[in-house]
Amino acid sequence: MYESIAVRFCGAAGDGIESIGSIMVRTFARAGLHVYAYRNYQSVIRGGHVWYQVRASNEKLTSFGDFYDIMVTTNKDGIIYDSSQIREGGIIIYDKSKVKFNESEVGKRYLDMNIPLSEIAQLYSRISAMQNVVAYGAIVELLGLDFSIVKEVLEYEFGDKGKDIVEQNIAAARKGFEYANEVYENIKIEFKVKDPRRKMFISGANAIAFGGYVAGCKFYAAYPMTPSSPILHWFAEHSKKGGIIVIQPEDEIAVINMAIGAAHAGVRSMVATSGGGFALMSEAVGLAGMTETPLVIVEGQRGGPSTGLPTNTEQGDVRQVLGAGQSDYPKVVMAPRDIEELFYSTIEAFNLAEKYQIPVIILSDLYMNESTSTLEKEFDIENVKIDRGWIVKEGEVKDYKRYLITENGVSPRALPGMKDYNFVAASDEHDEKGHLISDVLAGLPYMLKTRKAMMEKRMRKEQYILKELEPPTLYGSKNADVTIISWGSTRGAVREAIKILEREGITANSLEIKYLHPFHANEVKEILINSKLKLLVENNYSAQVGGLIAQHTGIILENKLLKYDGMPIMPMEIVTKVKEIVSLKKYEVVK
Amino acid sequence: MYESIAVRFCGAAGDGIESIGSIMVRTFARAGLHVYAYRNYQSVIRGGHVWYQVRASNEKLTSFGDFYDIMVTTNKDGIIYDSSQIREGGIIIYDKSKVKFNESEVGKRYLDMNIPLSEIAQLYSRISAMQNVVAYGAIVELLGLDFSIVKEVLEYEFGDKGKDIVEQNIAAARKGFEYANEVYENIKIEFKVKDPRRKMFISGANAIAFGGYVAGCKFYAAYPMTPSSPILHWFAEHSKKGGIIVIQPEDEIAVINMAIGAAHAGVRSMVATSGGGFALMSEAVGLAGMTETPLVIVEGQRGGPSTGLPTNTEQGDVRQVLGAGQSDYPKVVMAPRDIEELFYSTIEAFNLAEKYQIPVIILSDLYMNESTSTLEKEFDIENVKIDRGWIVKEGEVKDYKRYLITENGVSPRALPGMKDYNFVAASDEHDEKGHLISDVLAGLPYMLKTRKAMMEKRMRKEQYILKELEPPTLYGSKNADVTIISWGSTRGAVREAIKILEREGITANSLEIKYLHPFHANEVKEILINSKLKLLVENNYSAQVGGLIAQHTGIILENKLLKYDGMPIMPMEIVTKVKEIVSLKKYEVVK
Amino acid sequence: MEAEIRLYRGEVPPDWCPACGDFGVLNAIQRALAELKLDPKDVLIVSGIGCSSNLPGFTTTYGFHGIHGRAIPVATGAKLANPNLTVLVTVGDGDCYGIGMGHFIHAMRRNPDITVIVMNNQVYGLTTGQASPTSMKKHVTKSTPYGVIDDSVNPIALAITGGATYVARGFSGDPVHLAQLIKNGIIHKGLALVDVFSPCVTFNKLNTYEWFRKRIYKLESIGHDPTNFELALKRAFEFGDKIPIGLFYKTEKPSYEEYFEDIYNGKPLINHDFPKKEQIIEIMKEFY
Amino acid sequence: MEAEIRLYRGEVPPDWCPACGDFGVLNAIQRALAELKLDPKDVLIVSGIGCSSNLPGFTTTYGFHGIHGRAIPVATGAKLANPNLTVLVTVGDGDCYGIGMGHFIHAMRRNPDITVIVMNNQVYGLTTGQASPTSMKKHVTKSTPYGVIDDSVNPIALAITGGATYVARGFSGDPVHLAQLIKNGIIHKGLALVDVFSPCVTFNKLNTYEWFRKRIYKLESIGHDPTNFELALKRAFEFGDKIPIGLFYKTEKPSYEEYFEDIYNGKPLINHDFPKKEQIIEIMKEFY
Numbered sequence A, B: 001m002y003e004s005i006a007v008r009f010c011g012a013a014g015d016g017i018e019s020i021g022s023i024m025v026r027t028f029a030r031a032g033l034h035v036y037a038y039r040n041y042q043s044v045i046r047g048g049h050v051w052y053q054v055r056a057s058n059e060k061l062t063s064f065g066d067f068y069d070i071m072v073t074t075n076k077d078g079i080i081y082d083s084s085q086i087r088e089g090g091i092i093i094y095d096k097s098k099v100k101f102n103e104s105e106v107g108k109r110y111l112d113m114n115i116p117l118s119e120i121a122q123l124y125s126r127i128s129a130m131q132n133v134v135a136y137g138a139i140v141e142l143l144g145l146d147f148s149i150v151k152e153v154l155e156y157e158f159g160d161k162g163k164d165i166v167e168q169n170i171a172a173a174r175k176g177f178e179y180a181n182e183v184y185e186n187i188k189i190e191f192k193v194k195d196p197r198r199k200m201f202i203s204g205a206n207a208i209a210f211g212g213y214v215a216g217c218k219f220y221a222a223y224p225m226t227p228s229s230p231i232l233h234w235f236a237e238h239s240k241k242g243g244i245i246v247i248q249p250e251d252e253i254a255v256i257n258m259a260i261g262a263a264h265a266g267v268r269s270m271v272a273t274s275g276g277g278f279a280l281m282s283e284a285v286g287l288a289g290m291t292e293t294p295l296v297i298v299e300g301q302r303g304g305p306s307t308g309l310p311t312n313t314e315q316g317d318v319r320q321v322l323g324a325g326q327s328d329y330p331k332v333v334m335a336p337r338d339i340e341e342l343f344y345s346t347i348e349a350f351n352l353a354e355k356y357q358i359p360v361i362i363l364s365d366l367y368m369n370e371s372t373s374t375l376e377k378e379f380d381i382e383n384v385k386i387d388r389g390w391i392v393k394e395g396e397v398k399d400y401k402r403y404l405i406t407e408n409g410v411s412p413r414a415l416p417g418m419k420d421y422n423f424v425a426a427s428d429e430h431d432e433k434g435h436l437i438s439d440v441l442a443g444l445p446y447m448l449k450t451r452k453a454m455m456e457k458r459m460r461k462e463q464y465i466l467k468e469l470e471p472p473t474l475y476g477s478k479n480a481d482v483t484i485i486s487w488g489s490t491r492g493a494v495r496e497a498i499k500i501l502e503r504e505g506i507t508a509n510s511l512e513i514k515y516l517h518p519f520h521a522n523e524v525k526e527i528l529i530n531s532k533l534k535l536l537v538e539n540n541y542s543a544q545v546g547g548l549i550a551q552h553t554g555i556i557l558e559n560k561l562l563k564y565d566g567m568p569i570m571p572m573e574i575v576t577k578v579k580e581i582v583s584l585k586k587y588e589v590v591k
Numbered sequence C, D: 001m002e003a004e005i006r007l008y009r010g011e012v013p014p015d016w017c018p019a020c021g022d023f024g025v026l027n028a029i030q031r032a033l034a035e036l037k038l039d040p041k042d043v044l045i046v047s048g049i050g051c052s053s054n055l056p057g058f059t060t061t062y063g064f065h066g067i068h069g070r071a072i073p074v075a076t077g078a079k080l081a082n083p084n085l086t087v088l089v090t091v092g093d094g095d096c097y098g099i100g101m102g103h104f105i106h107a108m109r110r111n112p113d114i115t116v117i118v119m120n121n122q123v124y125g126l127t128t129g130q131a132s133p134t135s136m137k138k139h140v141t142k143s144t145p146y147g148v149i150d151d152s153v154n155p156i157a158l159a160i161t162g163g164a165t166y167v168a169r170g171f172s173g174d175p176v177h178l179a180q181l182i183k184n185g186i187i188h189k190g191l192a193l194v195d196v197f198s199p200c201v202t203f204n205k206l207n208t209y210e211w212f213r214k215r216i217y218k219l220e221s222i223g224h225d226p227t228n229f230e231l232a233l234k235r236a237f238e239f240g241d242k243i244p245i246g247l248f249y250k251t252e253k254p255s256y257e258e259y260f261e262d263i264y265n266g267k268p269l270i271n272h273d274f275p276k277k278e279q280i281i282e283i284m285k286e287f288y
Ligand SMILES: Cc1ncc(C[n+]2csc(CCOP(=O)(O)OP(=O)(O)O)c2C)c(N)n1
Pocket: B223, B224, B225, B226, B252, B276, B277, B280, B307, C049, C050, C051, C052, C053, C067, C068, C091, C092, C093, C094, C095, C096, C119, C121, C123, C124, C125, C126, C127, C132
């Protein structure tokens, strides 16, 4: 009995790999299974080598898996490049009459499942992608799933293309199903569905977009950039239904300044980009900080530096977002740790942004934005809270001061159009009324005092924010041999690694950081001081969060698993590294 | 006998304060005195309150002084706002018939020196600035300097405006001189010049520009921004004489990309800006890192966040420059600690940039860029070394690989136009030949390996760079009671504070950090571990370099003097703070 | 009128140099607003950075004094969020035609209903007098001690070519005429550009009030037809002994906000409700 | 000719989709270089980011494949540093007319001697098909599922208005004609803009080869006079059933580098000496 099962579809860009991948995802999810899916592709529109791996299980999954059990490939690249990751004894479905390769090139550890994919596909369509549908039918059979689900899913997927297309696809899948049933009746992968209620599933990018919608985002601007473009696509698609103005301006600088304008006027607004676009935005992030304009900014990290690896993942932009814009201004930087959290964090981000009148940065990455996962439970819509912070009502305040100095640094926010609250928001340093002190008054005693007070007022917000951010806790047993420190998307692999380690007799727990700024220095320090062996896991070259931890706690983590080849960190890599440090007893002295 | 003497000229913008300030500077320097001068002004072109303080001494000065001895003011603002900083018993030169104020508004601790500045000035010119020239003559008399120097300096200053103007000015100054001599013959400030050889003096901005010229910079692009505009002005002025192409493009993004283009073509190129402009450049800084293009970038910090305090100083952009651009790439960030060092560091920056084919960031600030100081010795031109790094010669290399993997990460650099070395520099990840691996190959085994190797090759440079950067040492006695930690421009005030403390029986030494990246972690740690009381001094809100020290050494400095009101840190502030921590014995545990 | 104008006069007195052209522009804006009887609370003035960009601080309207070069995007965002606001942009030539050029051109093709007033003094005033994109060829400035070598940009011609629907030029020395141009610009549905010769008396010793007075003439005075695209462009290139001011070009096309009418559904975005549970659940069905 | 063209064919085969318009552009560039007998080592091709911007990697010349939107500044800097290089810019419509618009307009007024070739496919290809600044109104794309609402930019008209000295448009479907436009652009002293209709066969199902073939005609064929500014602008606005390709406009003005001739002193900057001790000491006198 398999705990989880993973299917990998291989092909070239343009072969419909993405389409068959999402069919597989939907099939599993509708069957009641949990799914985690990830796609590896290249920055070319056609050709190259692409794979889409869909993993399913009765338990909630947190990674697409180190290995897979079934491969479908329509060319030899899949076998040559990818067969080393197949689980010993796994199955490769391909058409021997079409896919030719030199067996000595690959260490054969799999079973062949030769299906005349091409011949069958051609019965129904000239599009080569149909081969994958045939194989898909065979997989459904292999796993012992009911064919009815195939019909349902293909109807959903191709419904808008017309009845004929749907029928063709179903017929092709059926042929695959039958072929497997007849020719390979002895090959079966036992896989019982425990809870047949269909599961909700969503991609990371969509979780952000949907979260934004639920939070009441009314203005979304973005310039396309992998891996955040799908957020733009979702918003554009839902602009009418959702009542959201969605625009694609000329560049990222216009994007963020438009969003600041919309936020200043009073609506919740959001932008999303990747590292390069964020660099361009960074001046205006400081503008939002200085003018105390609420704004949510999504930074989907990808491989850098510069254009780098535009279709691969990395967690390398921590220092960039923390250092965005000159001098100091209050902000929040949060790194949600899975797809579910991306949704809730986006709502949280809007609330923090408005409550504290600050820019909030959601640091995601390509791995998470482009992964699709089922959810433990459907999103909890009942308990969504909207906190718009202190927006004054007409008549509420006398002798209005937009930048009133208050204990928690938050001042009454008026929106243009309101009576008696007229003010100017300025990027220059200003007094409580918003009048510039940076020019006529610069250097004078009043200015020096006011400047100090305003800087302190703004920065005080961070103390209050920190108090309301949930502090990190330790996942797993308190006295574990090893504490694994991760942040953002790497948590998924860590959780799975812990399970595997447990089976091998090593207890590990995990410190999973979400808030990078402001930082829970005391809590993190407390946990680290009380933990034994420590391993930092980051998807970047220079241990950027490791540096942050040291900065705030004085604890320099020496054991590190750093990966920067563009691929996400996988559970087995962590397992291996943990075993290594356990065997070397690399205990660290807390310095 | 005064150790040093400081003169402050007060007035409104447009009153010629800057001009009289530099006349005073030149007068002292030509007389053989050391000078340190700083101007406080506002972001308005006319009006407001401006002062220019010129301090002189027989010893080298490192700050413009906490107090001054003589004020010249042509309006009451000087007296109202500034008289609290006059040294007890100092002299204020003003025209009682013009400058009226309520004596009760100021705590009178000075001597009046009433001179009919306006009446005298009007004899020679209708320009009100002439009043300052009269006062200047009086000051020369007060200090017992020879009048011949006045003639010399005024000829130099006004020579290009014609003989008449020169004569008018000299006559006005002479009248001031004579008036002081006759009416205030009993007031004298004894001040003997020890070494009458004239001293070289230069502003920080000019030191950078001149350093760039000496280093062989041939392409300079900039968009105006305080406090780096004077660098542009110097270069523009000297473009023909210096053989330098100097342009002012449409924005900072064009600026840096043009400079990268010029550097790629093979000339030394440089840009300068302030925080906001740097934010816009940050994407392209990463481009220089990825394409391994040598580039020198000057970031002159000023008060932030956002437009902030455009005419005041701050050291708040550390995190911004360290985090510039997504992911990791090799770079150097250096913060020269005085005007002399700005010159030498600019040359050093060009050598490092070309030797390691990286962007080098010089982090200066408004205080330093706009201060003028004499030098201990004339710039040492004899020993200027130019190191262009590994530029291949035609025929030198076979089977050329632009991004050859080498031990120190430095690859052979070819320039367009050279035979047989044709290559493409790409912002996408690439292999040794420069071919893109980011698209067609993404995710494939070869790509993963190559990516890792290229990332490591580039980052290895930093290890080699660190070895050749001069490590920080401790200034002052090894076993001092207090160790003051500073970086960049704050060193000047620290040095002076140490002298003052010494006189009061407190021994202090000082760790003065210049290189912020890569960082001398071991050396800094060693010094801090062995020091007793520690005080961090920074001109920003959040102790940005304090954070950097903690990140690299694990040592969190608890005692801090942080200033963020736009004014530079002054010696007496440090003295006071040191006394406070000494009295509280705030010893820090090294954690 | 003076009493009405006073309604728009802010607490903070302008900090411009005496006789700076920007006084005339401020005056003209206040006059235009007064003539239109706009409540200051319904007006949002957005600026960038420069002497000129300090303008919003001297009025009683709402304002946003952003960063250098980005006023048009900020204004566009604000207008989209709340089309009930009268949105003005008040910036300098460096801000709008230098660093802001990309936004300027793209705004023309979008045509949001904002009025862009550019105080064109042909120098960078606040940074003490470097050349600007409209500085004349050979002009000697701090950054061009050997004279400007770039051809100057022609904002009027670019705006017309770029698709602008109201393109005018005024002169600070004639604030009454200027006020009319601004007023009509505000009335105009769509983007109105009002480029203003607004002399920098401190740093531009070439393009002075005098210099302009000798050269400018009013397009109205020669019966120019502002609906004629080709003629408008022709006049736009006149910049020598004779320099036209007035309305160059005016045409009708939908303003940007009009494309979003089905989203507004009769109300500015800021008055829209947050999504309701049923709506959310409806959309959530996609994720199964 | 084929043999000469092969001289410019790089080691890496283009990774564009089969039938992508950019193949035609690559081909035309190689042909133009071959006809001019330029040594690949003396050619620098600068690009930004986009499918089109991958072009330099497929040639044997020197190249700089920079960041999105910034190719023109990089090329300008390189040309100034070494005017002996033949500098081409090869970019997409998003790169040049979207994010790069500010640089585009400012380049026109400077007129550096570079040749800017824009592969205009009216979409963002590499990011999988969003609308671009040249997308046609109402075009349905991933980012505009309800159709494009912005008016498209008119790069030809903007370039002419902006002061460009050589403005042409080609079609990838006619690489021989295109090669001539590019070749003459390279020969032209000053900035040459060659906008190219270069269909994205994957994401632009509207503006296909077919679509263009039905509409385009050659300006040469109607005897268009490219020295006539007004006529050039008029033709630039033709974009309906008939769409002109060919040379719209050509004029003479000094190229940017010419302004620096006294600095070059007959040699490109890269061949200049480092300052000599005496020169340094001479300048150092200022600081006394
Ligand atoms: C990104 C950025 N770059 C540079 C500056 C410095 N700066 C302030 S105002 C200004 C130019 C002002 O010129 P203009 O827009 O013509 O306004 P004016 O002062 O002439 O009215 C510049 C370059 C800045 N604030 N931000």
